Amino acid sequence: MIKITFPDGAVREYAEGTTPLEIAKSISEGLAKKILSASVDGQVQDATRPLYKSASLKLLSWADDGGKFAFWHSSAHLMAEAVESLFPGVKFWVGPPTQNPPGFYYDMDLGGTQITEDDLRRLEAKMAELAKKNEVYVRKEMPKSEALRYFTEKGDEYKLDLLQNLNDGEITFYTQGNFTDLCRGPHIPNTGFIKAIKLTNIAGAYWKGDEKNKQLTRIYGVTFPSQKELDEYLAMLEEAKKRDHRKLGKELGIFTMDDDVGPGLALWMPNGTIIIEELEKLAKETELAAGYKRVVTPHIAKENLYLTSGHLPYYQDSMYPPMELEGVKYYLKAMNCPHHHKIFAAEPKSYKDLPLRLAEYGTCYRYEQSGELFGLMRVRCLHMNDAHIYCTKQQFAQEFKAVNDMYLKYFKIFGIEKYIMRLSLHDPEKLGQKYINEPELWVETENLVREVMIENKVPFVEVKGEGAFYGPKIDVQIWSAIGREFTLATNQVDFAQGRRFNLEFTTKDNRSETPLIIHRAPLGTHERFIGFLLEHYAGNFPTWLSPLQVKVLPISDKFADYAQTVLQSLKNADIRSEVDDRSEKIGKKIRDTELSKVPYMLVIGEKEMNEGKIAVRKHGKGDVGTKNMEEFISEIKTEIMSRSSL
RNA sequence: GCCGUUGUAGCUCAGUGGUAGAGCACUUCCUUGGUAAGGAAGAGGUCGUGAGUUCAAUUCUCAUCAACGGCUCCA
Structure with a gap:
């Protein structure tokens, strides 16, 4: 027993x-x-x-991840069985379950056959047919030699490749119906559990994720134990699409893109510009209070600057090609740091000057690959909430912590709760290629950052191979409405550029020392941050950020004059406001204003005019009663000044 | 950059080998209406761009640009 x-x-x-x-x-x-x-x-x-x-x-x-993943993993095998029956001769690579998006995929070599949307529907039907057979998933352990023989006979170079990395004794096969696959499992008991099937899309995917390799066909799908759950999932996807910043950005007049301007180059419309200005106001206030000094630097610089900084050898591909003037190459800046370092270097520094914190909402240009552009989240012209902190080793922990605290302060204002702090480390194997070749300094600074994080009890995950070329960093990862992951903010340590630029300060005992540098961008870039905020708020900006804060809605044109009086009081109080003076019925005006997501509507008619009052309606909440103008203005001003998210 | 899909009015989308249509938005007129769509009329597109096939192309073919879904990348 x-x-x-x-x-x-x-x-x-x-x-x-x-x-x-x-x-x-x-x-x-x-x-x-x-x-x-x-x-x-x-x-x-x-x-x-x-x-x-x-x-x-x-x-x-189904309620457990372990159950779900087995379910989707088994679904991938079911799909493979369907593919094999419809496209004989197909060779499979790997077919794992995925969390984001939920479901699974299978990579395969169709030998030149192109799969279409219609094929997906046929495959779904085939899968449903196979699922109904309640075929059991049978696990079988197999010696490596036998497995090698099996796939050699089959002529399956992909599975043979997989086998190479597996040890004898840990090789298992799973069979359901007519399909057998090398697989470590686990699987669900039988195919009958799979009741609802949706193959979502076809995509190319490089073999082993390496762009030098052949591109395989990847089919994505998702399955559920019931049709109801699939329907709910699809409905949720539709809802998510409504939050997509590209859609909302257009509807709300935030930004636009234009073919003649160029891909990835966002044009900020008046409404978007208001949001930018509010964010900059917040950043300037916050940075002033935290002892930062503002600087302004040009958008271009000579090649030499980026040779000194070390960016060119590492990141030239991501920079716009240079323009040559009078025999000198100039690059559009992809980052602000070299310019800031030159400001540091312009005057001799003593330890008394440190920490020196230089801040700039810098405009940068990055030549992102065309296939990577994505609305505002991934663009080629970006405005960075940048600053560089030059400090001594002794000051580092405190400065790093202060930056982290600034993040958290911002996150509180915006109600950002769903994020992951990622400690991005170097990959020792790529020293000298992706990362500057200073093995000891890497480990030392990584430990430094780790200690600060642990000391301050900030939860984080560690990821190898995501560091900047000049040092480790803390990235804040967020997700777009449709589930794509992005770095929203970043806090980086730089132990390299100080030396490269010969930055020095005089210590108390009259020696020369190179400062440590912290690169930080708590609000990321305007582009990504506003893209994120659009989705985060679903377009319903808090009043302080809302391009239009109050709309005055007269019931008929008889109250046009009173509406103007009300508007004037609002404008005198610096509240962004407009009157809807169209000869439409009040219901229509309210509907249009609600759809444009303006936080407050002031409905005025005969009663309000006679009493000198306004009827307040809050976006999404409806009528909240009649008020005096002074009362309303004082309340909304308080809300705006406190940057309240209510 | 790679694989795939798409590109018709400001927006969402229909449609055809014989130079195009709906709803919303817009303009004008009527209406002056109390908390999510009042009515009528009108204006608006050389169908992404270039080339080819054809008597004839928005429709078919090719190229190109852009967007979208992935992959790769992401200072």
Whole structure:
């Protein structure tokens, strides 16, 4: 007998060789019908795989990630079976479940056959047909030699490649129906669980993710245990699309792109510019209070500047090609740091000058690959909330923490809760290529940053190979409405450029020392930040950021004069406001104003005019009652000044 | 940059080998209406751009540009 410990601490005994599924059945038949996989001592495996040792057991259903992933993984195999039956001779690479987007994909070599949208519908039908057969997923362990022979005979170079990295004794195959695949599992008990199927798109994907390799065909899909859940998922996708900043940005007149201007070059319209100015106001106030000094630098510089900084050898591909004037190459700046370093270097510095914090909303140009451009989130001209802090080693921890605190302060203002702080480290294998070749300094600064984060109890994840070329960084990762991940803000350590630029300060004991540099951009760039805010607020900006704050809605043109009086009081109080003087009915005016997401509407008619009042309507909330002008203005001013998100 | 899809009015979209249509928005007129769409009329597009096939191309073919979905990249 073996002892099975359940999540609630209960321990029960079962015969050796009992499967988790049988254990589920022993509890209840209803439970067993929901079990997709099982977590055994924390390891997710097939629910049908016998247990030979005492273990802790958690039965996993659709509600658990482990259950879902097994479900989608099995769905990928089901899709592969359908593909194989419709496109004989296809060779498969890998087909994992995915979290974002939810579902799975399978990469395959169709040998020149092109797959179409119609084929996806045919594949879905085939999958549904196969699923109904309730084929069980059968696990089989296989010696490496036999597996090699199997795929050699099949002429499957992809699976042979996979096998090379696997050790004898850990090779397993899974078979359902007519499809057999090299796979470590786990899988769901049988195909019958898969009730709703949607193949979402076809894409090219480089083999092993390397652009030098052949491009395989990738089919994305998602499946659910019921049609209802699929419908809900599709409805949710539709909702997400409504939050897409590209759609909202157009509807609200925030920004536009134009073919004649160029790809990735956003034109900020009057409404967007108001938001930019509010953000800059916030940044300037915050930075002034934190001891920053503002600077302004040109958009271009000579080649030599970027040779000194070290950017050219590492990032030339991402810069616009140079223009040559009088035999000298000039580049559009892709970053502000070299310019700021030159400001630091312009005057001799003493330790008394440090920390020196130079801030600029700098305009940068980056020649992003055409396929990477994405609305405002990935552009070629960007306005960065940039600053560089020059400090001593002793000051570093405090300065780094202060920057982090500034992030958190901003996040609170904007109600940003869903983000991940990522400690981006160097990859030792790419020293000298992607990262400057200073192994000891890398480790030293990485430890420094890690300690500051831990000391300040800021939760973070560590990722190798995401650092800047000159040092490690803390990136704040966020997600767009349609699920794409972006770095919103960044806080970077630079132990390289100070030396490259011969930046020095005189220490207390009259020595020369090179400062450490912190690059930071808590508000990222206007482009990405406003793109993010559009989606974050679904276009419903808080009053302080809203391009139009109040719309005055007279019930008929009889009240046009009173409307102008009301408008004038608002304007005198610096409230962004307009009158809707169209000869439309009030219901129409309200509808249009609601759709344009203006925070406040002031409805005025005979009653209000006679009493010298206004009827206030709040966007999304409806009528909130009649008020005096003074009362309303004082309230809305308080809301604006406090940058309230209510 | 690579694979795939798309490109018709300001927006959303229909449509055709014989030089185009709807709804919303816009303009004008009527209406002066109390909290999410009052009515009528009108204006608006050489169908992304260039070339080819054809008596004839917005429609078919090719190229090109751009956008979109991925991949790669992301200081």
